[in-house]
Amino acid sequence: MESYEVRRKLLSLGPSYEITRPGEEALLLTVKGTMTSMKLTLRTGADGPELAQLDPNWLGTTYEMKAPNGEKVATLTFPMLALKQSFELVLGSRTLKADGGFLATSFRCVEADGQVAFTVSWQVGWTDQFLVEVQDGFPRDVAVLATIAIQKKFYENA
Numbered sequence: 755m756e757s758y759e760v761r762r763k764l765l766s767l768g769p770s771y772e773i774t775r776p777g778e779e780a781l782l783l784t785v786k787g788t789m790t791s792m793k794l795t796l797r798t799g800a801d802g803p804e805l806a807q808l809d810p811n812w813l814g815t816t817y818e819m820k821a822p823n824g825e826k827v828a829t830l831t832f833p834m835l836a837l838k839q840s841f842e843l844v845l846g847s848r849t850l851k852a853d854g855g856f857l858a859t860s861f862r863c864v865e866a867d868g869q870v871a872f873t874v875s876w877q878v879g880w881t882d883q884f885l886v887e888v889q890d891g892f893p894r895d896v897a898v899l900a901t902i903a904i905q906k907k908f909y910e911n912a
Contacts, residue, residue: 755889758782760901762882769794769906773898776885783895785902794902796895808899810906817903819896828896830903839908845896852900858908863900872897874904882909 763770766786773783784801785808787794794808806827807820819828828845839854843863850871852863860875871892877883882905888897 755887756894758886758888758894758898759877760884760886760898760905761879762905764881771902771905783898785898794899796899806895806899808902810903814907817899819899827893828899830900832903832907841900841904841907843896843900845893854904854908858904861904863897872900874901876909 757776759774759776761772763772768789769785769787771785772781773785774781781799783796783798783805785794785796792810795804796806796808797804804822806822809818809820810816813834815832815834817830818826819830820826828843830841830843832841838856839858841852841861843850843852848865850863850865852861854861858876860873862873863871865871870889872886872888874897875885877885884901884905886897886901888894
């Protein structure tokens, strides 16, 4: 299992996130957007090559994860109305489901057979910060982009 911390930067023009290993300062990945577009771009390091894109619909209920060439890799969908916070992630032929409870402080994304693929846990801090634990064999970038979608859906305007 691999662990990552995803932190939203406080002072930036447009949405900006930094991804590190827990307790380390070395920047592994960044996710950045612009003030004029809802699309976000995942990059290696601060300004490295593009790895993926996160493209939400206007309502913020569906997020498409795309490869740099624009090919759709996965789709994350939040229900329009729900008592408990949840989402469904379609990755190729696999459909995973996640439940965040009433407060959306922790999500477990599980495969159809019940195996946990990754977890996302909100951490107390000056800015939105999440601990992401990804099981071996699950795409790290998909778990990181799912965390960004969770932040935008449940925490951005809270």
